[in-house]
Amino acid sequence: xxxxxxxxxxxxxxxxxxxxxxxxxxxxxxxxxxxxxxxxxxxxxxxxxxxxxxxxxxxxxxxxxxxxxxxxxxxxxxxxxxxxxxxxxxxxxxxxxxxxxxxxxxxxxxxxxxxxxxxxxxxxxxxxxxxxxxxxxxxxxxxxxxxxxxxxxxxxxxxxxxxxxxxxxxxxxxxxxxxxxxxxxxxxxxxxxxxxxxxxxxxxxxxxxxxxxxxxxxxxxx
Numbered sequence: 001x002x003x004x005x006x007x008x009x010x011x012x013x014x015x016x017x018x019x020x021x022x023x024x025x026x027x028x029x030x031x032x033x034x035x036x037x038x039x040x041x042x043x044x045x046x047x048x049x050x051x052x053x054x055x056x057x058x059x060x061x062x063x064x065x066x067x068x069x070x071x072x073x074x075x076x077x078x079x080x081x082x083x084x085x086x087x088x089x090x091x092x093x094x095x096x097x098x099x100x101x102x103x104x105x106x107x108x109x110x111x112x113x114x115x116x117x118x119x120x121x122x123x124x125x126x127x128x129x130x131x132x133x134x135x136x137x138x139x140x141x142x143x144x145x146x147x148x149x150x151x152x153x154x155x156x157x158x159x160x161x162x163x164x165x166x167x168x169x170x171x172x173x174x175x176x177x178x179x180x181x182x183x184x185x186x187x188x189x190x191x192x193x194x195x196x197x198x199x200x201x202x203x204x205x206x207x208x209x210x211x212x213x214x215x216x217x218x219x220x221x222x
Contacts, residue, residue, distance in 0.1 A: 001060050004049070005067060011045050012037065012075055024074070031108060032074040042075055049079075050086060058090050062098050069105055077106060081114050088122040096123055096134060100146070107145040109180065116149035117156060124153055131165060139172045144180055147173060151184040158195045166192075167203065174208060185209065186216020193220050 012035050021036030028034075037045070048054065056064060061084065068080040081102065099119050103112050124131045138146035150169050154161045170185050186209075193200040197220075204217050 001056060001064055004056055005064065008046070008049060008076075008079065012042075012073065015041060015045060028074065028108065028110070032106070033072040035073050035075050037075050039078075042078065043082075046079055046082070050083070055086060058087055061087055065098060066101065069102065074110075077102075077111050081111055081119070084115075085118050088119065091123055091126045093127060093130075096120070096127075096130065099123065103145050103149055104143060109148075112145045112148055113152060116152040120149055120153040121156060125160075131162065135165060135169055139169065144176075144178045147176075147178075148180055148184045151181075151188050155188055155191050158192075161192055161195070163199060170203075170207070170209075174210075176210075179212070182210040182212045183216060185213040186219075189213070189217035190219050193217065197221055 015035070015037055017036035019036065020038065021034040024034040024036060025032065065080045065084055068076040068083075071077075084098070084102075099115055102115050102119075124134075135150045138150040141147070151166075151173070154166060166188065170189075173181050173185065176182060189200050189203065200217060201221065204214055209217065
């Protein structure tokens with residue numbers, strides 16, 4: 001495990017680009033440090049780490065991800081969440097605790113949206129009986145990133161989406177002034193409009209959405 005992380009660090013250091021790093025830092029509002037690796041470059045570097053026979057044991061993943069999450073450069077968190085996705089066929093009931101950790105630490109849309117959609121989304125397909133418990137918990141948390149996750153985990157569910165849960169989740173957040181919440185409401189509705197436009201139109205017409213949410217929700221229907 002130590003060798004896995006140390007080798008990754010050597011490869012990231014080898015390819016760093018100070019100019020791009022400054023641009024990435026500015027784009028992310030100076031919240032994180034960067035090596036200056038564009039996504040295409042980073043994914044090329046990490047390919048060998050994701051070869052099936054070289055992947056760590058599932059039992060090591062939580063420790064590896066938390067270790068990478070503590071590192072300053074944002075590329076480590078991007079690597080960590082994509083590493084976690086390699087194990088979605090081996091999900092266990094307690095994995096939601098790791099995903100919550102990832103969402104609530106070093107939180108920003110670039111990690112939260114991946115975790116909600118790719119990791120939590122798959123988790124709740126595997127353990128559907130956990131959905132209401134965690135959505136309720138996240139809505140009450142006053143953490144905007146957990147609340148955003150409650151909206152976005154169904155983003156790619158298409159005709160498998162739980163519209164009752166989606167409706168209640170959106171209605172619980174209608175008074176939010178947070179840009180990232182209102183944007184997510186519009187985003188999930190817009191995505192569902194690809195599958196069921198009539199449901200989305202009716203929901204928008206009967207719900208007092210923010211202007212941002214409404215605009216985003218109906219973007220594909222004009």
